[in-house]
Amino acid sequence: MNNQGISGTICAFYEQFFDAEKKIADFIMENKKAVVDMTVAELARASGTSDATVSRFCRRCGFKGFQSLKMDLAKEVMKEERDSLQVSNEISRGNLSQSLQNILANKMAEMTGTIGMMDTDNLEVILNVLEHAGIIQFAAVGNTIPVAMDGAFKFNQLGLRSVSGSIWEAQAAHAYNLGPEDAVVVISNSGTSKRLLALVRGAKENGAKIIVITNNESSPLARISDYKIITATREKLLTGEFWFSRIPAMLVIETLYLLLFVSKKDAAEHIRRHEESIRPDKME
Amino acid sequence: MNNQGISGTICAFYEQFFDAEKKIADFIMENKKAVVDMTVAELARASGTSDATVSRFCRRCGFKGFQSLKMDLAKEVMKEERDSLQVSNEISRGNLSQSLQNILANKMAEMTGTIGMMDTDNLEVILNVLEHAGIIQFAAVGNTIPVAMDGAFKFNQLGLRSVSGSIWEAQAAHAYNLGPEDAVVVISNSGTSKRLLALVRGAKENGAKIIVITNNESSPLARISDYKIITATREKLLTGEFWFSRIPAMLVIETLYLLLFVSKKDAAEHIRRHEESIRPDKME
DNA sequence: GAGACTATGAAATAAATTTACGTAATTGGA
């Protein structure tokens, strides 16, 4: 059974092929992409040979049959496409298709980077803190507030008491009421927000544990916190100017959520009840 | 005719599959590599269904037939191999390192699927609508509200007037005030929220353009909307139970944002001014 | 509980692939 690319096989055996087989080989090499959607009969006609020869050709190349060869060809086409796909930061309305691929590549890199930088020991400790916290406050300012809200939503669904808010004063007031058994998850790309820093200081004085999700390892917020998770946001690179991607922070939240979900025994039941509660708004 | 990724397609259509079709979908997702070398009959037996159902399944996913689906699957397997993205659903506290990789792989697959299913012509039209809208309302309910808020934040930064809110009544009241020059971006995984449907109907009666971001291609919201972008959320498969990933929807928002950013001449200036306005809260 | 509807699998049909077989062309030895 063949397992190493048709092109290679064809080239290696080319001289041993009979005349009709060479015709088939030539046609495949010239029209890989089209052959993927052909039947034996079509390929036979297109290459000026016959069904039988095509079928025999596949066997002689080491494949189980025509379908098997086609599967291999499909993979090869994909491989070549991928290789010729150079990831760049170019985004334009002119070439939407390529721009989408570039955006995707950048987002994938952000996610890979974020997960890659996670230290499992550190993560383990953070998960423990969260699991045993009295209350978890998700804090953020500006356009990161949606991520904090999402965190509170998700954690409440798991059965972990959580709060968040869009008004800084209210968030701060709440933080000042926390105690040693509680935890604050601060989300801040830059890690330099004075308001979040004030909030964190207040919570810390009361003994609450501080977990920060930030893009900036050595920022004031990162330094003051007990535990940190560093994200790999790269919009600075993408547009040359500004941060705005919420995806890495969101990924961190979803990751914590998933890991807590699998270890918390009653999590599924909590989620089921939540789903039940929102069912009346759903159709069907 | 389907042109991108089975995983994405399966995730997007999963809810509208019948029971037997879900069995097939599940089996394919779990055994991609093996399915590439299977016949219809083999897949039917392996998934506990029948030949007829498998064949119908391929059609319903948008493929020309079983062979066509298999070609696509072969390509996808290759793509994942190249990215060394062996998507596994195993998540446990026991092996954090591996679990992180599995979570990452799933998230990457969600993103690849979501971007892959985007049709550039459709996207072009949507970008045009957004660029020329009088006001853009981002609407959502429940735990998707953070995504809508993020959308409004980002679009305002670009200089595109946008609103969102966390109170449904207020969102609905606003939607009823829109006119033909305005647009509503509705975000709903299931696409079945009665409240969002009511909101959309109101806006539509006033002539506003409706753009939906949903995981469910044939949901009531998707059908009533003028334009749709389908996401490939796969948490149903990941935990076997519930949807909760906001990342695909967020990716759509960020993608629209980036594409509008590069085509809108004054976008950079708008963002600069916004950054300036929040500087006082930043340290250093 | 009767009637309409529909999801599904068994069986029939259709399509595609492989195998069997025959032919024509080439080779080599008288």
Place this chain on the structure above:
DNA sequence: TCCAATTACGTAAATTTATTTCATAGTCTC
């Protein structure tokens, strides 16, 4: 030059594989 022997290759039959049809069992509705 002519007659086996060989063999590359195509036609057509056989087989495998995929799709469509149709009957049924289950669900929903009135």
